[in-house]
Amino acid sequence: MKNMLKGLGAALCVALPFLAQAPAGAATPANAGAADQALVQRGAYLAQLGDCAACHTAPKGKPFAGGLPMNTPMGRIYVTNITPDAQTGIGGYTEADFARALREGVAKDGHNLYPAMPYPSYAKVNDGDVKALYAFFMHGVAPVQQANRESDIRWPLNMRWPLMFWNMAFLEKGPYRDKPGKDVAWNRGAYLVQGLGHCGSCHTPRGVGFQEGALDESGSAFLSGALLDGWFASNLTGEHNTGLGRWSDEDLRTFLKTGANRHASAFGAMTSVINNSTQALNDQDVAAVSKYLKSLPPVGGNGAPAYTYDPQATKVSLDRPANDAGARVYAAYCMHCHGVDGRGFAPMLAPLAGNPNVLAKDASSLINVTLNGTGDLVINGVPSPFPMPGFAAVLDDKQIADVLSFVRAGWNNGAPAVAAAEVAKLRQSTQAGR
Known part of the structure; x- marks a missing residue:
């Protein structure tokens, strides 16, 4: 969905820094005690839903240790270490620190994260899932001592404080709330697509402030396709020609699990989304995502008549x-x-x-x-x-x-x-x- 893929990073599904240096006197992290293994396992599944590995693991690098370069309109940035290493990773983060970084884009030391980290989507993640993700990153991920690399963005564009105003303008705080009149599966699919799946980060066109044109189905731009780092992330609405209008529910579920169906194959950043994320979804979540996406009305397209095959x-x-x-x-x-x-x-x-x-x-x-x-x-x-x-x-x-x-x-x-x-x-x- 993400495709596709691999603006602010291919993938087409982008995630950036939690950071880093644990100051003197930092609170004792959660890995000081025994973890609830069921919670860790649940967090591992949620981390796959969020496709965290695709962005936070460099080619041939250690899991979640960062170092992956990403191109932005302002210059190249480097994804950071989110292993529980206390010096170079997030080992000094409390659960509250983790939640703030994940959902508000603010690191433990108070600096703002670039919105390449899809925290406007992760803002919708509920408290229970944040707790499980925290348990996984603190107890289910091996710590790796690997220093983070500074971005190539030059001054003054590399200053972080203006992002406070970006958040004031574009960040919608608060977890996803079920929509009245929609069933459990539809709401689950909406929660996954809009939240952890952060599909809009790639598939929704951006405005002049690089904000997503819409964060849910109430906006006509939502998931209507967008250009990102040399790839065009596909239209995921019900549009007949360029979207999912001709795809059956089975077609979409097959694509999410395998990356290919009778209509198309994944490429670019969407390849890593399939490899690291959607193929791991359980059957109920695949069905929920498909149900939600198939409910979206047609938007965008190429302006041509409905496609019919003629060889x-x-x-x-x-x-x-x-x-x-x-x-x-x-x-x-x-x-x-x-x-x-x-x-x-x-x-x-x-x-x-x-x-x-x-x-x-x-x-x-x-x-x-x-x-x-x-x-x-x-x-x-x-x-x-x-x-x-x-x-x-x-x-x-x-x-x-x-x-x-x-x-x-x-x-x-x-x-x-x-x-x-x-x-x-x-x-x-x-x-x-x-």
Whole structure:
């Protein structure tokens, strides 16, 4: 949901610093005594729902020790250590300190956290779940002594005190309250999507202050899709073409558990969401999330008529690929996986015909995944056998623009063409430092 993925961090699902230095005379943390193991286990499950590992664990790093770089419009920040180490992690945090950081974005020493940490969503987490999360991070996570790294944001933009005013303007305090007239499953799904799941952090467009355009279904922008760090996080409303309007409840539950279904496959940041979070949801929570998302009315979209599949014109083009530059590239590099009919071999190989990501107005995700590929989906410990490879070293900007324009026009997709300049821009931003 998050997808997708991997603004303020890919993922597409973003989380930033709790911090850090335990001052002299700090209160004795909870790990001084024996933990309630049932509470720790519950907290472990909730930490998976919150996808904490995806942001707070760097590649090849130790769990929750931080160090993952994230790009923001102001510069690069580095996710912090949230292990119970007393010197470099959150070992000196009391439960009240932890709750304040989680739900209000204020660290133990009083400094404000960047809203890359999705505390506007976590503000909705109830007291019982905060207690369980605290028990897990204090008793279920191994302490790691790893100093936090300062951000690359330059003065004066790196000053934290203006965030107090950001919170005054945009932070809505108070845990989620059940909506009257909605059943238990709907309210549970709303609580997970809006709170721990923090789906809006990636899938809701941002305003001029980088605030989410809406924090729940009462706002029309909520989960209508958003550009984030070179990826376009998909529309999760009931919109027919670019959203979940054509997805059944079973389609959505399958995607949450496996990252792929007959309509689409996860890529970008959404891959880590599937790997670290949604596949671990129990059946009741998967059903609740699906029920809530499927209840959202259609918003946004590409302005085109409702999609219907039509392979004929595309099949003719592929029969004579020399007449179309995009068709030539497709026949050489794409057709063996995605097929002449554009339907791929779902769920292992994604369809392109009618795929919501193909139909989206913003082609950033298609360009990014074509240039850079995507990481492995790992379901129950088994990597996907056919991850999307990157073609940055094989195809130039015009070839990628040509093939994506062909795909976006093909099989009655009817989406706008892609320009070589768009590809060049994303190539530069995503390939830097590789």
